[in-house]
Amino acid sequence: MKPAFMTRSLAAGLAFLTVTFFAKNGFSQDPNFYIFLAFGQSNMEGWASSSGKNNQIEKQDTTNVPERFMFLPAVDNGSRKKGVWAVAKPPLCRSSTGLCPCDYFGRRLVDSLPQAIKVGIINVSVAGCAIEMFDKDKDRAYIGSQADWMKNIDKQYGNKPYGRLVEMAKLAQKDGVIKGILMHQGESGSSTGNWKSEVKKIYTDLIKDLGLDSNKVPLLVGGLTSDSKNNKDASLPWDLVKSPRTISNCYVVSSIGCPVNMQDDGMGGLHFSGAGYRELGKHYADSMLVALRKLGTGPTPVIDKKIQSGAVAANGLELKTTSSSVFFKIPQRGFVSIKAYTLGGKEIAEFAGSEFSAGNHTVQIGQNSIPKGIFILSLRSGTAMVTRTFVGSR
Template sequence: MICRLFLTSLLAGAAVVTALAEDLPLPQARVILAPGSEYSETARVWQGIPGIERAPKGRLWSTWYSGDEGEGAIGNYALVATSGDDGKHWSKPFVIEGPKGTKIGDPIPWLDPKGRLWVFYNQLTEKTATRPTLRGTCAIRCDDPDKATPTWSAPFLVAKDGILFGKPIIRSSGGWLAPFFLMGNQAGRPETCTLLSLNEGESWEWHGGTSIPEPLRNFSEATLAQRKDGSIWMVIRTSKGLYESTSKDEGKTWSEAIAMPQFEGPSTRACMMKLASGAFLLIYHDAKKLKSGAYPRTRLTAWLSDDEGRTWPLRLLVDERSSVSYPDAIQAPDGRIYITYDHGRYNAGEKEVLVAIVSEEDLRAGKFVSQGSAQRLVVNRTLGYGNHSDKRTEAEVAAKLPPKEKLHLYLLIGQSNMAGRGVLDTEKRLSRQRVLKFSPNNKWTHGIEPLHHDKPAAVGAGLGMSFAREMAEAYPEATIGLIPCAVGGTPLERWEKGGDLYAQALERARLAMKDGTIKGILWHQGEADSGHEGKSKSYADRLAKMIVDLRADLGSGELPFVAGKLGEFLALESKEKQPSYWPLVNELIASIPARVPKTAVVESTDLKHKGDQVHFDTPSLRTFGQRYASAMKLLQK
């Protein structure tokens, strides 16, 4: 498995790097330096498996992978972002994407001894009628990683038939040694192995390894460090936690892998490295076993060893939350340690790549005490819906839907204060069991906030969840099904019959009604009309007609309709010093029950904004939702 390096210079302003590598057995990926909207945060439905590296003068580089399908799907691609201010702000990522039928994954950045930055990644191209499945580790490289926009090489092959899962180390006798998981054509070689380069990365050869028993084997992601006596220590992922193996001949032969009893835990990657002080760092999970016998990916913890990994008496809790995993780390010359990991890889409102900055002082103290330490710095957060977890949940919910008459449906329409812009309070994100939402795929799923997806970068807590909880309490035999259709910044005319949002809401409601019974409509809108005197004065007439039209099209002439008043914190004039007529709009909203039967209006008195004088804060939204529920219950009597 020998590679030759092919470099290409970039044309000024070029958005895509392309080059031919004559002996590349895998179809060549492309580097997209200016990716379009199809790769944006709103298009990506999951993300994770991050890596981190630091250039000689301090620029940080982060890698991870993602896509518009679930993890591991054909079409996944790698992303690379950079920070020039120590992780406080990060660039828009560029993309490494394979040709059709290819998955790019597991990127890992590494700064070699010559100051060059490598980004290794796994490539798999699915088989066709004329060729078998092709897989291997490839890389791109730059020689100037302290630049915000360095010149990158064309993708080139590192090794066939496997995945380079961790950063290489420099052996004391010379040569670069990297952990490698051999797949495909093993030719009798152990799968948990190493690659060696003796010519500064010009070529890489299989060098030796150990084997994890088949029942315990789960990608065998490994990490390496060399001890003072010259032996090389390997820490390996298994289905039962971490195992270890040692080589006394610099990687040629390895001992039988054995369990590390202190680190029985979840099947996931760990990060182990030797620090400048000689202490060893291990980042893994300090998780408690569940009743099922499994370990969750929770309580990401950094351990410190002063005897080269034989004991681990010192620890620092990096992130106590669930769904935290896949750490990678590097140490800066000043001793600070940058730890990256993913959080909520598939979870709405999470799906983020994070960085923590710690020091040995923190590790020895067991808490963050050093100047310059930091937690949960956000590298990137993605917002799309539709990963494999979302689809599995939809299928599970569909299989357990209640009878149609017991699935009570509520249509949520209006603009941003109905969609919800509150900060998500974690303890209240999950619904009770009897609350569902109609997903962007027009499928039922668990009622987890954010409910709406109108503007994924902005959505958060809304009034719908507290409304649903109250209704579930009032009707213990029913399941509450929310149909989120609100869109921020939209005027009433788009919600009137003939408008695009009226049509979209009606279509989604009719689809949902195949499974349930429509019980009411929730409305909050008016801010977008308040800046225009004529639209404000005609608001009540237009809203009343919309209610009548929508009820008729839904086949329910007296369907309960609850509207909420606009926030009393709204400004009386715009930034352009134009008057706002929101007090008039509020008066006209209040007149609706006198105009249209089976309608109600809830007050916004004493509710607060979140600091922008536009959107209700989370506690106010919870209260607002309860007020909507109280009004709805009265209408339903």
């Protein structure tokens, strides 16, 4: 009996040490590690010229990348190994790809969310592919008739792009929580009439295969370059949110204002420029921040506490906003401070900092003062303060 007892004790001790080791080394699931899946074709990959000389990645894209922004390579990517978290320096899809929307999606999120939140990206995309490439029941039939260069990309994903996305997502779920799915596809193979149903099937398959709740994990789909060129949200993805809704928890991300690359190997501007990818990534992030707040997982309670720093109830203060003006009312003469903060509590602008008489007042918001996104506006007078959420539109 004694040897058996010692064996059981030893096993229990080893199990305890193993659990402790993994917990201390960051392998346990962290609810503050927000993970996002990304898939699509070349605009989600990040366009790079066929010569490989232009991937639209500049010094600004590779410097000062926040350590809170990570990516999980789906293939070996330079010195970054498949399935091993790394700081999210581009390229985030494969070593031969370029700057992509995920880059500034992640940067915008970590800048807007509390310091305790980390962001992780998994990007599995295939240039030129139709949506069927990510349908696990149709991908083999689809790829069989495609060009060798696309088959080579498929091969890098183990001949199963959807399967590789799920594989990496399951690995990531050991470390964090999947919060959203990003997609950019529609330039290829979208004229068959099955595009919307295919998108819904792929989203539904991901939700099921990863054990997710569709009410808590939205699908974000980006608008095409045609919307930016025509200054009108009219491309195929917008059909997803027209009544009747194809996917209930779906956001279409506008591409208006995202510059297009008209020198994309003679493709006529099918791809965004580096500046376009930076802006589109921020648009994705803005939509995700809206989704997080709707889901009740946004950081508002943390922010309010951080910004208030001792302020009391806003007795008699009123605060309203438009895209260009702040309207406020104070009950008595006094010093008024009006500031804008990111959702993470970082001050980004001050619109007032002087004495005002009692009554109603208007302060103009400079168009270049606030970037596009969701922010907190704070009005403080004496020891009283009121805050409001507002959306920057630059």
